Amino acid sequence: MPEGDSVWQTARRLDALEGHVLTGSDLRIPSLATVDLAGRQVLGTVSRGKHLLTRLTDGITLHSHLRMEGRWDVQAAGTPWRRPAHEARAVLRTEKSEAIGFSILLDVVATEAEQSLVGHLGPDLLGADWDPVLAVRRLQRLPHLSIGEALVDQRNLAGIGNIYRAEACFLAGVDPNTRVDAVRNLPKLVAIAHQLLETHRDRHSRITTGDRRPGRRLWVYRRQGPCLRCGTPVRTGELGPEGQERTVWLCPSCQPDLPPASS
Ligand SMILES: [Zn+2]
Incomplete structure (x- = not known):
């Protein structure tokens, strides 16, 4: 399992998308195949334990989990991926950059329903509300x-x-x-x-x-x-x-x- 620091660092990589409007998305999971996130602005990404919550406008959150081997790369659009394409589960594009989630678990939920995903977690060692x-x-x-x-x-x-x-x-x-x-x-x-x-x-x-x-x-x-x-x-x-x-x-x-x- 990834440790909390890896997940936190992944969230900071995804910060590169913050404030940008998605020009395209490709969610390669059958249940999400028809979901198109294009046109929505990325508000930010937070990590909770081993979960990543990427919040978008219109009250939508892209929830991802790195499982054992997952990772998100954020890179300039058009540059070669660091892992095989068949491992990609999510691609988020902005005008200048591209975020690719490899071997991750993925879900799209209402931002107001995030608690149902992470509400069971104990205090986060890297959270602002660490207790x-x-x-x-x-x-x-x-x-x-x-x-x-x-x-x-x-x-x-x-x-x-x-x-x-x-x-x-x-x-x-x-x-x-x-x-x-x-x-x-x-x-x-x-x-x-x-x-x-x-x-x-x-x-x-x-x-x-x-x-x-x-x-x-x-x-x-x-x-x-x-x-x-x-x-x-x-x-x-x-x-x-x-x-x-x-x-x-x-x-x-x-x-x-x-x-x-x-x-
Ligand atoms: Zn010893």
């Missing part, structure tokens, strides 16, 4: 769940994927398998996640260690070999509901698995 207290409260709703699963549940807080889950848990010294109610300092973990997203909002490479050398940029995500801090071998595990497990990485020394405080 750490609410995020902690949402995480605590399922105290027996592992913190690793709770962190990527976008209904708790929006914007964390597999990379920042691994890195935030490492930086907080928390094993991602730890039950939510056993995490000693949940506000601290949430603050670390927020800091990670904020730091990377405008960056193109992810560096959580402060070390720019290849292979040393992230503490544990996809790391094979010794922990960069203590030398203990980094280990992997599987987290998530059956059939949807994702790999997590952790250092068993820096991230001890603690029992619930009360037991």
